[in-house]
Amino acid sequence: MGLIVQKFGGSSVKDAGRLMNAARRIAAAYAGGNSVVAVVSAQGDTTDELLEKARELNPRASRREMDVLLSSGEQISIALLAMAIEKLGYPVKSLTGWQAGFLTDSTHGNSRIRRVETERLRNELDKGNIVVVAGFQGIDRYDDITTLGRGGSDTSAVAIAAACQADLCQIYTDVDGVYTADPRLVPGARKLDEISYDEMLELASLGAQVLHNRSVEMAKKYSVPLEVLSSLEEKPGTIIREAVKMEKMLIKGVAKDDHVARISIIGVEDVPGIAFRIFSALAARKINVDIILQSVGRDGTKDISFTISDSQAEEAMEAASELRELLGAKDTACDTNISKVSVVGAGMESNPGVAATMFEALSDAGINIQMIATSEIKISVLIDRADGGRALRAVHAAFFGD
Amino acid sequence: MGLIVQKFGGSSVKDAGRLMNAARRIAAAYAGGNSVVAVVSAQGDTTDELLEKARELNPRASRREMDVLLSSGEQISIALLAMAIEKLGYPVKSLTGWQAGFLTDSTHGNSRIRRVETERLRNELDKGNIVVVAGFQGIDRYDDITTLGRGGSDTSAVAIAAACQADLCQIYTDVDGVYTADPRLVPGARKLDEISYDEMLELASLGAQVLHNRSVEMAKKYSVPLEVLSSLEEKPGTIIREAVKMEKMLIKGVAKDDHVARISIIGVEDVPGIAFRIFSALAARKINVDIILQSVGRDGTKDISFTISDSQAEEAMEAASELRELLGAKDTACDTNISKVSVVGAGMESNPGVAATMFEALSDAGINIQMIATSEIKISVLIDRADGGRALRAVHAAFFGD
Numbered sequence: 001m002g003l004i005v006q007k008f009g010g011s012s013v014k015d016a017g018r019l020m021n022a023a024r025r026i027a028a029a030y031a032g033g034n035s036v037v038a039v040v041s042a043q044g045d046t047t048d049e050l051l052e053k054a055r056e057l058n059p060r061a062s063r064r065e066m067d068v069l070l071s072s073g074e075q076i077s078i079a080l081l082a083m084a085i086e087k088l089g090y091p092v093k094s095l096t097g098w099q100a101g102f103l104t105d106s107t108h109g110n111s112r113i114r115r116v117e118t119e120r121l122r123n124e125l126d127k128g129n130i131v132v133v134a135g136f137q138g139i140d141r142y143d144d145i146t147t148l149g150r151g152g153s154d155t156s157a158v159a160i161a162a163a164c165q166a167d168l169c170q171i172y173t174d175v176d177g178v179y180t181a182d183p184r185l186v187p188g189a190r191k192l193d194e195i196s197y198d199e200m201l202e203l204a205s206l207g208a209q210v211l212h213n214r215s216v217e218m219a220k221k222y223s224v225p226l227e228v229l230s231s232l233e234e235k236p237g238t239i240i241r242e243a244v245k246m247e248k249m250l251i252k253g254v255a256k257d258d259h260v261a262r263i264s265i266i267g268v269e270d271v272p273g274i275a276f277r278i279f280s281a282l283a284a285r286k287i288n289v290d291i292i293l294q295s296v297g298r299d300g301t302k303d304i305s306f307t308i309s310d311s312q313a314e315e316a317m318e319a320a321s322e323l324r325e326l327l328g329a330k331d332t333a334c335d336t337n338i339s340k341v342s343v344v345g346a347g348m349e350s351n352p353g354v355a356a357t358m359f360e361a362l363s364d365a366g367i368n369i370q371m372i373a374t375s376e377i378k379i380s381v382l383i384d385r386a387d388g389g390r391a392l393r394a395v396h397a398a399f400f401g402d
Numbered sequence: 403m404g405l406i407v408q409k410f411g412g413s414s415v416k417d418a419g420r421l422m423n424a425a426r427r428i429a430a431a432y433a434g435g436n437s438v439v440a441v442v443s444a445q446g447d448t449t450d451e452l453l454e455k456a457r458e459l460n461p462r463a464s465r466r467e468m469d470v471l472l473s474s475g476e477q478i479s480i481a482l483l484a485m486a487i488e489k490l491g492y493p494v495k496s497l498t499g500w501q502a503g504f505l506t507d508s509t510h511g512n513s514r515i516r517r518v519e520t521e522r523l524r525n526e527l528d529k530g531n532i533v534v535v536a537g538f539q540g541i542d543r544y545d546d547i548t549t550l551g552r553g554g555s556d557t558s559a560v561a562i563a564a565a566c567q568a569d570l571c572q573i574y575t576d577v578d579g580v581y582t583a584d585p586r587l588v589p590g591a592r593k594l595d596e597i598s599y600d601e602m603l604e605l606a607s608l609g610a611q612v613l614h615n616r617s618v619e620m621a622k623k624y625s626v627p628l629e630v631l632s633s634l635e636e637k638p639g640t641i642i643r644e645a646v647k648m649e650k651m652l653i654k655g656v657a658k659d660d661h662v663a664r665i666s667i668i669g670v671e672d673v674p675g676i677a678f679r680i681f682s683a684l685a686a687r688k689i690n691v692d693i694i695l696q697s698v699g700r701d702g703t704k705d706i707s708f709t710i711s712d713s714q715a716e717e718a719m720e721a722a723s724e725l726r727e728l729l730g731a732k733d734t735a736c737d738t739n740i741s742k743v744s745v746v747g748a749g750m751e752s753n754p755g756v757a758a759t760m761f762e763a764l765s766d767a768g769i770n771i772q773m774i775a776t777s778e779i780k781i782s783v784l785i786d787r788a789d790g791g792r793a794l795r796a797v798h799a800a801f802f803g804d
Contacts (some may be wrong), residue, residue, distance in 0.1 A: 079471035
């Protein structure tokens with residue numbers, strides 16, 4: 001009997017049926033003796049409809065007015081969800097972002113939450129009300145409406161949970177938890193009961209697409225226990241919290257990311273400062289670099305390769321071409337026909353067998369490894385995209401069985 | 403070179419074309435050296451779509467949540483209108499009801515404006531911004547969203563004009579002004595250049611359907627000059643302000659109201675207190691009575707007839723039947739097959755010829771008058787509904803020519 005924050009995304013409130021379903025989840029938690037705050041996104045297609053209206057009128061509309069427009073989407077869904085809860089006979093109040101005390105910076109369209117003033121929210125909870133809060137939105141210090149950008153509603157939910165010191169923040173989604181691999185690609189994938197924040201962060205950035213990193217980072221920072229679970233089926237999901245058993249090696253999952261491109265700058269003079277010049281030029285263009293590989297110098301030159309999101313491939317190649325001239329490099333190359341396959345799990349550093357197991361599985365499957373990168377809790381390899389699915393299944397089988 | 407408030411209704415912002423049209427009107431006023439506040443309703447069908455969503459989910463939803471839901475409609479239209487103005491290259495900020503400082507009572511769905519705190523609005527105007535404000539909505543002292551009910555957006559516009567001491571409040575509508583009669587019924591109807599608040603109030607209550615009485619009453623109270631004009635054609639409309647030439651007799655218009663029912667209580671004992679008992683019983687049922695006619699007592703009894711809105715006919719007849727038993731009256735009757743035709747104009751009391759002219763016109767047309775009621779600025783007659791259109795044209799012709 002504590003305070004539970006439940007977050008429902010756009011597809012979980014997309015029509016009357018889904019809204020009633022979400023309302024029943026909320027009512028069940030409330031009837032179980034908990035205080036409940038529900039955080040909601042805009043309905044499935046509302047945002048698209050609003051964007052289309054704006055685009056038709058003025059494709060270069062200001063971000064401030066886009067925020068006023070789009071934030072109406074969550075206002076609609078909080079009212080509808082509150083009505084659904086009223087229908088079940090429970091006391092409820094809906095609150096918009098500003099009513100719920102979400103104070104953000106002024107970066108319209110991609111604001112950061114500065115703080116949540118929970119006085120109003122707490123008052124409503126103290127009165128015994130279920131509170132339905134609009135996710136994704138807040139106000140800045142000028143009282144202007146802001147939106148949080150990608151992953152915003154998850155972040156809103158975690159921020160409220162942190163501000164109210166909630167006992168649990170449940171994220172209801174289309175999937176029923178975090179899996180050892182994408183079940184659509186790996187039939188033998190298994191649901192995890194528990195995973196640490198860091199492991200989740202690595203999996204999310206590898207394309208597991210369950211939670212946005214931003215919300216997991218905030219949950220880690222404020223030690224908010226998360227649960228990812230299905231909005232459709234009634235069963236436990238996956239709990240995300242600080243790892244307790246650090247000594248025990250446990251691979252948590254295998255992920256594949258196809259949205260990768262590799263850029264190579266070939267035959268650069270082997271002198272100090274080269275890497276700095278390359279990666280500061282990329283940073284200036286706001287290009288996020290993932291894996292970096294530098295060949296051993298030979299004939300006084302070296303090759304530098306790095307991977308980026310394929311959506312930035314064109315821009316990165318422009319930068320690479322400029323750098324080629326600037327640095328007197330021999331050539332540049334771009335390969336978008338690759339995939340990144342990774343295994344994630346805490347305790348990997350003290351278990352050297354993990355890399356060997358992974359490389360053996362790939363070798364047995366006859367798959368060539370182009371690049372390797374490792375961190376404390378992750379090993380990633382770059383392979384030919386045609387081998388991606390096969391590689392994922394082979395590595396998963398090696399760690400989790402068929 | 404002053405402050406102009408312009409109000410655009412739902413049909414004036416219903417699509418991208420109309421929004422651009424409204425934006426051009428606003429920009430023109432701004433380019434002419436004025437400070438401009440635009441007050442906007444929800445787009446034509448947004449409100450209907452939102453109501454349908456609510457109805458599907460919970461037909462007995464609370465008024466509080468209905469207000470949260472419906473107020474998103476104006477939030478969408480302020481953002482879109484601001485985007486349209488941005489497209490024309492003018493500086494603009496949209497403000498929701500709470501941002502614009504509309505403080506109301508807590509009667510959700512039908513709130514009254516308590517005051518408008520104009521600090522934010524004035525700041526934006528001082529910075530040279532056009533300000534687009536959401537009509538129809540505000541917040542109460544608990545920071546809950548409220549809506550103003552029927553005529554709400556007109557009332558919002560007038561309230562802002564009053565609070566900012568605007569020089570003019572323009573109401574853009576589908577018609578291009580106030581006419582001497584409904585142009586759809588009377589081909590010879592003429593547009594008025596000017597009309598007083600009181601005359602407008604009488605015409606509005608008679609079914610002229612141009613402005614809601616609530617907004618005219620507020621305009622009169624705070625001496626806000628109104629102009630009713632077309633959102634589609636660029637020409638002057640009708641100015642509504644305090645009458646200046648009180649001595650001069652001027653019939654302003656002729657109106658017909660078909661939504662009238664007459665209830666009669668026949669053969670009531672002719673003693674004091676009867677009228678009180680009848681009309682207090684009706685007031686208790688919140689039935690608004692318009693014309694009252696009491697026959698001269700005869701045989702110790704009298705008949706009392708009154709007119710009401712036909713939407714309340716059934717309820718009024720129930721009351722009449724109860725009163726019949728209570729008062730020992732002989733009979734009750736209800737006639738919904740009637741129309742009320744009225745002439746409106748200040749200075750009528752000092753010009754006895756008006757009634758005569760009206761009655762002569764009806765007599766010449768062979769139309770029987772069932773009831774007559776007069777006020778300082780109005781003469782109304784009740785006639786058979788079949789004669790309604792003919793009566794309207796005959797009376798209009800008598801005062802304004804064919």
